[in-house]
Amino acid sequence: MIRPDAPVLLEIRNLHATVGDQPILKGVDLTLRAGEIHAVMGRNGSGKSTLSKLLAGHPAYTVTAGTVRYRGDDLLALAPEERARAGVFLGFQYPVEIPGVSNLEFLRVATNARRLAQGGEELDTFAFEDLVCERLKVVQMDPAFLERSVNEGFSGGEKKRNEILQMALLDPLVAILDETDSGLDIDALRIVSAGVNQLATPDNCILLITHYQRLLDEITPDFVHVMAAGRILRTAGKELALELERRGYDWVDEGLASSDHAEADATALEVA
Amino acid sequence: MTSTASVGDLVSQPYRYGFVTDIETEKIAKGLNEDVVRLISAKKHEPLFLLNFRLRAYAQWLQMEEPDWASLGHGPIDYQEMIYYAAPKQQAKKASLDEVDPKLLETFDKLGIPLSEQKRLSNVAVDAVFDSVSIATTYREKLAEHGVIFCSISEAVKDHPDLIERYMGTVVPINDNFFAALNSAVFSDGSFVFIPKGVSCPMELSTYFRINSGDTGQFERTLIVAEEAASVSYLEGCTAPMFDTNQLHAAVVELVALDDANIKYSTVQNWYAGDAKGVGGIYNFVTKRGHCRGARSHISWTQVETGSAITWKYPSCVLQGEDSSGEFYSVALTNNLQQADTGTKMIHVGPGTRSTIISKGISAGRSSNSYRGLVQIGAKAVGARNYSQCDSMLIGDTAAANTFPYLRSQQPDASIEHEASTCRISEDQLFYLQSRGIGLEESVSMMVSGFCRDVFNQLPMEFAAEADKLLALKLEGSVG
Structure with a gap:
């Protein structure tokens, strides 16, 4: 839902970042307003996943230039846990397994950290169980998964559902979903997408990172951005995704030379 | 802990038991010889059999050498530079707590072990040992009503010499090993527990050991006897002040379980570990x-x-009685430059004997943590079974973990299972938890307590939560 007067939740300006000595992001600009769904598409290595992890505060990436403002404040100054408590959520492409830590306990501690930051009350185990059982419906998940260790022995689809369950509990204002569709069969894709659609509200925004059109058949984006060589090269409506699907990413690369961005940064050309 | 200390203060304090109690102490001259052994025995007014026990042990010890097979490295220990007896200056044991030096009561208060009538833990009887002597034992009368004896070993020597003579040294012989021989020669105090036939001890028993002097070795001796069908759960805790010298602690604990008896012995060991x-x-x-x-x-x-x-x-079990069983549950955590070489021995002698070993080692900093365990099945142990599981967790990339299992069987149909695993807390796991709003320290602590759950579940309830907190405190600053 596009409302030009909606508040800006996330504003990325000229973001440059490296991993080790390797530049990955080379000037990303992106503005997300409340109520919007954005999709960032691009090949492997284009910098999409870096962007998502960097926004969540992954220690492997170093920001070398640019700013990220979350509701007007400097997001980059916050530790990962502070970002999460403030309402920034990353749905992982490959959620890790954490043996020995009960999923239920993990979800409760995380939910309470967020609730406290929102000025709410902590939930005790009983109140939390009621809440989590209700939210399980969003992703049609079996309560048996609560009793297991975090993601341990979960199938790819179950892990992704567990991610969306976390999103449902943490009530983020900015939800970044990194390749949520990867590894999902068509039924699981529909369930996960339906979950995301239920959670999209006029107050929050969603950033979908994906390779494929098939996710966007289920979750309709307001904007589609194409990323290559660490920058966003094109931005348009949902029709851009269809065009990409038809013409492939080579078409974007061909357009690189004539794009406005390319003139600003010659290094992007060399890498591309 | 003062009332003004905030949670933050507590968390940033790596070792909160490091204080020294300023109290006048009676110490004997440093060094060890036969006269010192005789002096210790004389100070405690011991019967002749015990003096002889000590002297035999001392003679054996002189013939023995310090063991060097463990994965441990330390400078030479100078046994002549140590003091073998130190006691707070007060008349032997007081009839009532009111007569105990308030400084001592205060010390135990500070350690979270209140002894006074009003404040003491309900349903846990405590024997408090300060340097070489036991200063108080709570709930003695109540226990006596059930026929349970719970007192310091020195009192037991006086009041129940027959029991001491019958059992002491029968589980750990005086020449068992270098440190056991040393302990047998110079042991100071410790606890004695006797549960008569058919009695289930009505409360948890606990001994709290406190080293206070900087130049004193601590050599406690604990003996627990459970007669036929008796049962008891016992817990020991230990702390010491921070000194920049190393102090020796060489204890001996002996447990005897007769037919159908059940002894559960738990330890939360938190001696001062040295600085970073x-x-x-x-x-x-x-x-x-x-x-x-x-x-x-x-x-x-x-x-x-x-x-x-x-x-x-290496807390061990000799499984002699038919169908007897032994268990060993261990969490060993090392940080900074700590070294641990710990494990168990399960000696299966009788038929139908069973044993279970669950060991969890956590190594952080530049520490070294080894599990060493022996499972031995004798020729008569028909149908003996053992299950061992040894898991190691590494935090950071400079810590070491080792597992040394020794499995020996003379019994063709015995069953021995050994499983081992090693895992590392990965940056990705920490980031995952952090990205859900859980702080770094809490993330580590969640993973560590998950890793240790099988063992913590075995601790008496009052202490399980305590153990969890203790580990979190110990790991403070080990990541990030």
Whole structure:
């Protein structure tokens, strides 16, 4: 839902970042307003996943230039846990397994950290169980998964559902979903997408990172951005995704030379 | 802890038991010889059999050499530079707590072990040992009503010499090993527990050991006897002040379980571990052994080892009675430059004997943490079974973990299972938890307590939560 007067939740300006000595992001600009769904598409290595992890505060990436403002404040100054408590959520492409830590306990501690930051009350185990059982419906998940260790022995689809369950509990204002569709069969894709659609509200925004059109058949984006060589090269409506699907990413690369961005940064050309 | 201390203060304080109590102490001259052994015995007004026990042990010790097979490294220990007896200056044991030096009561208050009538833990009887002597034992009368004897070993020598003579040294012989021989020669105090036939001890028993002097070795001796069908759960806790010298702690613990008896022995060991550079800390060389003498008897060891610069400790079970069983549950955590070489011995002698070993080692900093365990099945142990699981967790990339299992069987149909695993807390796991709003320290603590759950579940309830907190405190600053 596009409302030009909606508040800006996330504003990325000229973001440059490296991993080790390797530049990955080379000037990303992106503005997300409340109520919007954005999709960032691009090949492997284009910098999409870096962007998502960097926004969540992954220690492997170093920001070398640019700013990220979350509701007007400097997001980059916050530790990962502070970002999460403030309402920034990353749905992982490959959620890790954490043996020995009960999923239920993990979800409760995380939910309470967020609730406290929102000025709410902590939930005790009983109140939390009621809440989590209700939210399980969003992703049609079996309560048996609560009793297991975090993601341990979960199938790819179950892990992704567990991610969306976390999103449902943490009530983020900015939800970044990194390749949520990867590894999902068509039924699981529909369930996960339906979950995301239920959670999209006029107050929050969603950033979908994906390779494929098939996710966007289920979750309709307001904007589609194409990323290559660490920058966003094109931005348009949902029709851009269809065009990409038809013409492939080579078409974007061909357009690189004539794009406005390319003139600003010659290094992007060399890498591309 | 003062009332003004905030949670933050507590968390940033790596070792909160490091204070020294300023109290006048009676010490004997440093060094060890036969006269010192005689002097200790004389100070305690011991009967002749015990003096002879000490002298035999001392003679054996002189012939023995310090063991060097463990994966531990430390400078030479000078046994002549140590003091072998130190006691707070007060008349032997007081009839009532009102007469005990308030400074001592205050010390135990500070350690979270209140002894006074009003404040003491309900349903846990405590024997408080300060340097070489026991200063108070709570709930003695109530226990006596059930026929349970719970007192210091010195009192037991006076009041129940027959029991001491019958059982002491029968599980850990005086020449068992270098440190056991030393302990047998110079042991100072410790606890004695006797549960008569058919009695289930009505409350948890606990001994709290406190080293206070900087130049004193601590050599406690604990003996627990459970007669036929008796049962008891016992817990020991230990702390020491921070000194920049190393102090020796060489204890001996003996457990005897007769037919159908059940002894559960838990330890939360938090001796001073030395500083981040490895200066100071306790050298903990301990011999603990249980003897399942009777049929269907059961002995269970649970230990949470977090302190000491060096830990050398193998709580063991000799499973002699038919169908007797032994258990060993251990969490050993090392950080900074701590070294631990710990595990167990399960000696299956009788038929139908069973044993279970669950060991969890956590190594952080530049520490070294080894599990060493022996499972031995004798020729008569028909149908004996053992299950061992040894898991190691590494935090950071400079810590070491080792597993040394020794499996020996003379019984063709015995069953021995050994599983081992090693895992590392990965940056990705920490980031995942952090990205859900959980702080770094809490993330580590969640993973560590998940890793240790099988062992913590074995601890008496009052202490399980305590153990969890203790580990979190110990790991403070080990990541990030």
